[in-house]
Amino acid sequence: MVVSADDGNPLTQLTLDQLRRRTSVKWRLYPPDVLPLWVAEQDVPLAPPVAEALRRAVELGDTGYSYGTAYAEAVGGFAAQRWDWADFPVGRTTLVPDVMMGTVEVLRLVTGPGDAVVVTPPVYPPFYAFVTNAGRQVLEAPLGADLRLDPAALDEAFRRARAAGDRPAFLLCNPHNPTGVVHRPDELATVAELAARHGVRVVSDEIHSPLALPGARFTPYLTVPGAQNAFALLSASKAWNLAGLKAALAVAGPDAADDLARMPEEVSHGPSHFGVLAHTAAFRAGGPWLDRLLDGLDANRALLGSLLAEHLPTVSWRPPEGTYLAWLDCRDLGVPTEASGDGPPIASDLAGPARMFLDRARVALSSGHVFGSGGAGFVRLNFATSPAVLTEAVSRMGRATRA
Numbered sequence: 001m002v003v004s005a006d007d008g009n010p011l012t013q014l015t016l017d018q019l020r021r022r023t024s025v026k027w028r029l030y031p032p033d034v035l036p037l038w039v040a041e042q043d044v045p046l047a048p049p050v051a052e053a054l055r056r057a058v059e060l061g062d063t064g065y066s067y068g069t070a071y072a073e074a075v076g077g078f079a080a081q082r083w084d085w086a087d088f089p090v091g092r093t094t095l096v097p098d099v100m101m102g103t104v105e106v107l108r109l110v111t112g113p114g115d116a117v118v119v120t121p122p123v124y125p126p127f128y129a130f131v132t133n134a135g136r137q138v139l140e141a142p143l144g145a146d147l148r149l150d151p152a153a154l155d156e157a158f159r160r161a162r163a164a165g166d167r168p169a170f171l172l173c174n175p176h177n178p179t180g181v182v183h184r185p186d187e188l189a190t191v192a193e194l195a196a197r198h199g200v201r202v203v204s205d206e207i208h209s210p211l212a213l214p215g216a217r218f219t220p221y222l223t224v225p226g227a228q229n230a231f232a233l234l235s236a237s238k239a240w241n242l243a244g245l246k247a248a249l250a251v252a253g254p255d256a257a258d259d260l261a262r263m264p265e266e267v268s269h270g271p272s273h274f275g276v277l278a279h280t281a282a283f284r285a286g287g288p289w290l291d292r293l294l295d296g297l298d299a300n301r302a303l304l305g306s307l308l309a310e311h312l313p314t315v316s317w318r319p320p321e322g323t324y325l326a327w328l329d330c331r332d333l334g335v336p337t338e339a340s341g342d343g344p345p346i347a348s349d350l351a352g353p354a355r356m357f358l359d360r361a362r363v364a365l366s367s368g369h370v371f372g373s374g375g376a377g378f379v380r381l382n383f384a385t386s387p388a389v390l391t392e393a394v395s396r397m398g399r400a401t402r403a
């Protein structure tokens with residue numbers, strides 16, 4: 001499949017043949033007849049400033065250990081420009097290996113063994129496994145019917161979390177994966193108010209923050225009134241497709257500085273120097289590329305809406321405000337929905353509609369049940385691909401439902 005290579009849209013630069021030569025999990029988990037629209041990798045080439053930073057490092061043999069605050073300064077510059085976060089606290093940051101490892105290390109600072117960590121399902125499946133593996137218990141505060149944060153559910157979960165242990169936490173997904181909801185400032189202020197009332201520490205996963213799509217605006221949790229004792233995790237990994245170049249940044253609010261000071265020094269040994277170089281270049285100079293990507297994702301979001309209306313009229317969705325993930329309600333397709341198993345969900349588990357689409361359409365999606373309560377009967381579709389692949393995938397999915 002040849003796609004246009006001259007419109008500057010990063011999503012139309014690569015052919016399927018080129019993509020299939022990739023060795024990452026998106027392209028290797030399933031056989032070549034499957035269109036992979038599941039894991040959060042994008043079908044884009046590297047942003048030029050990132051490629052240039054890596055090329056320079058290769059030429060210099062600059063392959064030692066990371067040092068300095070360049071990553072934090074680059075995030076600070078980006079945050080000031082994009083989110084009006086003028087006083088980004090470079091001095092209250094630390095490098096962490098990646099967002100999930102950083103999240104676990106922050107949770108170790110603010111909670112104790114056995115304490116409760118509240119999550120808002122449907123939500124990124126590894127939230128369950130990482131929290132559980134760290135010896136904390138997951139407590140669910142499901143999203144509302146509108147797929148937004150539900151203050152009453154949070155209030156109740158925070159109360160139960162406090163009763164279950166001394167030092168509870170809330171793992172916020174901001175923006176939210178899989179719904180693509182970009183939380184509004186008033187919603188985040190309510191979270192801060194509830195967290196303060198119940199003595200719950202908030203850890204905000206902001207990995208999708210650069211991916212607020214046209215029409216939405218991302219609010220960094222640490223800029224919200226009442227969030228002074230919170231932590232945030234930021235990374236270039238999702239927006240610039242750098243999951244293979246591990247690095248992320250943990251940021252502490254002013255009242256969490258003492259907690260951050262207790263972070264074991266060796267945690268900052270985890271990110272790779274190449275990861276730090278790549279992420280720094282992305283935040284510092286990857287803005288124009290990101291803007292072209294966001295335009296392409298905006299167009300794909302609209303295209304997906306028309307494709308669903310044409311090929312899968314009984315599937316409903318709320319177009320995401322951010323991320324490149326679409327959360328599709330397939331409960332009216334008549335496919336038996338999947339049951340949740342015991343223990344933390346496994347992200348690559350397939351059942352229900354996602355299993356049907358893989359078997360009959362040869363399109364790989366993420367199965368809703370692995371996103372926790374309320375996920376069964378849904379699929380998550382990653383639309384960070386070319387319009388051609390997206391069109392082919394949804395057409396095939398439509399044919400599969402009529403077969």
Ligand SMILES: Cc1ncc(COP(=O)(O)O)c(C=O)c1O
Binds near residue numbers: 207
């Ligand atoms: C909400 C969320 N957090 C964390 C991650 C994983 O990030 P990392 O690879 O930096 O641990 C992802 C990946 O898709 C994600 O969607």
